Amino acid sequence: MSALPHSPHALVTGGGRGIGRAIAASLVGAGATVTVLGRNAATLEEAINAGAAHFAAIADVSDETALKAAITEAHARQPIDILIANAGSAESAPFAKSDSALFARMIDVNFMGVVHAVRAVLPGMKDRPYGRVIAIASTAGLKGYAYVSAYAAAKHAVIGLVRSLALEMACSNVTVNAVCPGFTDTDLVAGSIDNIMKKTGRTREQAIAELAKHNPQGRLITPQEVANAVLWLCSENASAITGQAIAVAGGEI
Known part of the structure; x- marks a missing residue:
């Protein structure tokens, strides 16, 4: 695995725990400056104290105004080179019991949360010599699972966004990919x-x-296995990898 460019600034949404924290810690270990973003200040501070991040930003990814303000503040500290759009939420219910509010919640966090974050970082990223946008989707974005139709629909939307945006960014130095854990x-x-x-x-x-x-x-799957895939996509050796949805799922897809 090649090294990252010199001291890039990575922002990881949902970076206080789980997959997000494993990714943040791996990026720190590779030499990145890392800002973790989330709703729980104590969880984010714990990640910083454990050495998994350098800075914290407080925002709900479904709140576009708050998210943009938090990312703008992080960008002012150091321009953002890497966005890991990891924040997500999952609810299960049979389709017949999945009302419009459930669909809205899943879309707002899992899809629009990615949209809001990308909108906030892309203007400053696309003119820089290096940029990475990586959405943490799910195998539910590549196939269906029973009883999570709203979640699966949102994750499918994320992958459609990634594939389309990658084509728009193809002539820049920004790559756009999804990692899809099982x-x-x-x-x-x-x-x-x-x-x-x-x-x-x-x-x-x-x-x-x-x-x-x-x-x-x-x-x-372990969170570290997901982080390993992300770290490779962030490396300079992955500059030709864009528009992909990479499953980390033990062969499921």
């Missing part, structure tokens, strides 16, 4: 496990097995 061992998946246990009466081990069965390797 079920990953994070707090978000822990919520899904709790939901399975509550609704089906299965044990925790049985609930984990229900999710892990989607992965041909028969396990959950």
